[in-house]
Amino acid sequence: MVTGNQILAYGLIGVAGTLLLKKASNAYYLDATFLERIALTHNVDHYKFAYKSKNAPKTMPILSKAFLKTPDNQKGEFTPIFNDDEGYIHFSIKNYGRTVSGALAQLQPGVEGIRISKPRKHFKEDVPLDKFKQVYLIGAGVGLAPLWGYMNACLKKSESPTKIKLIYANHSKDDIIFKKELDDLKIKYSDRLEVVHVLKTQVDGKEGEFTKYVGSRLNKEILKCELSTGAGDDDVKVFVCGPKKFVSMVSGSPWWYGGSLKDLGFKKDQVYMFH
Template sequence: MDVLQSHRVEMLGIAVAVVAIAAGSAYYFYFTKKPKGCLDPENFKEFKLVKLTQLSHNVAKFRFALPTPTSVLGLPIGQHMSCRGKDSLGDEVIKPYTPTTLDSDIGYFELVIKMYPQGRMSHHFREMRVGDYLAVKGPKGRFKYQPGQVRAFGMLAGGTGITPMFQVARAILENPEDRTKVNLIYANVTYEDILLKEELDRFAHNFPDHFSVFYVLNQPPEEWDGGVGYVSKEMIQTYCPMPAPDIQILRCGPSPMNKAMAAHLNDLGYTSQMQFKF
């Protein structure tokens, strides 16, 4: 009788353990899975502006709330989204933008926007106030970053072209398992035009073995230790990884810069597979 009772207790313990394991697995599967993203690639969805921070006379950071505090935007690293607004004449305008936030920033996303005097979408952002809504559609883009896909990135950015570079660099540096190196050359007209400088300098300080940034200015201040003029072949040779099958050069900036950088890279021996233009 004691043996039978002991056997029943043992079987009951096993059953409880199996149920506990099954329950734990179910909990992990249903409750700890990454939330579904909020973007729709086919239809525009509206997101409320909840915070507006003026960074300079023509640059501001816009924070938009997602539907819930635990929602994620759902934008793959290296991709962008289309934003819809109205220009000064009331006509519809659609323009691509890359957030500076990642899906690890739950409940909201942020856009750092430089507002040009004659920019059509710039007008829309300049007129926005907290409580207004922005129509967004995505994800869009041909680039989707996967950790470890290359040994190193060289990044050539101009002006607002820094935002996709910042997104990729931040994703790499915040992942302790990702050992990809990032070498950024960032060109602007004046010192005041440099976007996200505080964040980029923090990356360089906190991750000296994995991130470097070299600033280039057309009109530098009197005391300036960065590059002067335009990004040259010599700068690329000095600050970017040399051509190799396991590296890639990303570029994003105004059309004249993109055209010049493509010519430089071709002359330096970077194949088309080693280059990508956002």
Template sequence: MAARIGVGTAGHLRSGLFYGTFGIRCARVQHSAPLSTWSQLKLSSTSAHDGRAKPPFSSPFILPARRMQMRHKSIFQHRWFHPESAPGQPPKQSYRVFWTMTFVLGAFSAAYIKWIDPYLTHRAEMAALAEKQAASASTEPVFDKDNFLPFEIKKIESYNHNTKLITFSTPKGQATNLPVASALFARPADEEGGPKDDKGNPVVRWYTPVSDASQPGEFTVMIKKYDTGKLTPYIHSLSVGDKLAFKGPIKKFAYKQNEFEHVGLIGGGSGITPLYQILRHALKDPNNTTKFTLLYGNLTEDDILLRKEFDSLKQQHPDTFNVVYFVDKKKTKDSTVQIGFITKDAVMKYLPSAAEKGNKIKVFVCGPPPQMKAISGAKAGMKQGELSGALKDAGFTEEQVYKF
């Protein structure tokens, strides 16, 4: 249909051009040629309707062009006036319609690829981002401080030979927005089928999420399996789709940005998670001025948790973060890895003087009970307990130390 319309329109345009051009040429002949020239024109002056003779034509602009003969035929040699283009015989120009449609479709495709498609993609991305931000900004809390709520496992990743990263989905896609530093109580969602303590109650332990608290829709905990433990073997046996119950948050220490000039972090084993929570939160702030030093003890280099994350943070913040790893067995020549325990000498070597810094320094400690006893002294239940060990020997006071 479109081709027929195009051909018809072109035919009308050419007919118009024919009459207009021919009229102009006739006007030129009329003004320049004598009357005898016009007498050579064979004109049909008899009407087809009434047979009466018509007067001579007074204007060349109304001459019936198809009935005229002219010696000067250059106008008829133009490609538009070939015999096949005569009125009543539409020109064969389907190839022109084809190329016109090809050009139009090509131009539309180019416009779609350059402008329309990126625009639609951008709109979709912005809509998805807005949805995530709306979920993150939800005021409804993810956890309950008084009751355990079940959370479904979304993803499980093996971190090393005895540690897994387990990601849980939040019920309405919200972010946890957990304060720093805080943790969560965990227990089996299936109270009957899960492990029990000596009194027959479900085993409860606390864990610190290692994921960004502003991440919508999920949170991740790092679980190290202890063969003699009661809960960690059970958690390691769970699969994607299973559930674990959480309650909280348990607020540990209300960290304030740039409150201290220097912060010492001393950890061991899976006790590194609350220290990592503080460190990442602080270094994420572009206005952070606090300097951090991490002393992290493990049995072997393979047992060092979050090592890639710590090394990356050190590379990104060389002026505000330093890390030293302590192991019993070393297999590389890495200068950041030392053989031995975290002792008084190590504390005095890598941390600023407690006496000089006063209340401008804070040391956070978290690790297995033997390490806690050797470095800071054990906690007294939920209380901090008396300070002892390497930190006291190095001159630190109870006000300068916090035990997780």
């Protein structure tokens, strides 16, 4: 039989445990300042933050992720897109008009109460920047953001032999984020970077870079054409990021491997999926 004293003891233990968890959670987050918001498309914004603490990380590691809390305690997890702007944190976030993205869209620079967690790795193993001979990046919409950091870091590593092909799907050309920056990278690293656009809507026939795949969503036939080599090759890796249905079509999910890449002969350990 449980006595009153035992019930009280269990209750005190529960309260103590809750307080410890709350304290640990608070220690995981650091106060941050919201500095800037720039519109990238009609529904994607670029946000710039800075940690307030002197003990905060100076940079966000490549392929890391962090939680962000708004003053009204809306929370979301995002991948920083730059790691070379010391002292600052950059996110590109699609505004869905609700939860954390909707709350962020209403904030003004300088507002107090933003908290950002310490970064943690997307993948258990470290992903090298200079080991693979070929990397395919497959993204849709704002799904380019997590791929962007790896692509830039890899290209800037001058001794890296890695060639990169970005296959980037969007509804229209107006939904492409970092269009100018992509064009600049294509010129600067013309021997190492190839960009393939896939657009659902039609474009002017004179716009050559958009005429290869228009009026269609990304599908297995396009992937078969663009990923014609590398299946089964450990020196070839594929990174995938986008909406759940998009990722499912391309590679399954982080919890089960499948989709077009599996059908095309790519091994599970060749593929990195963001989630």
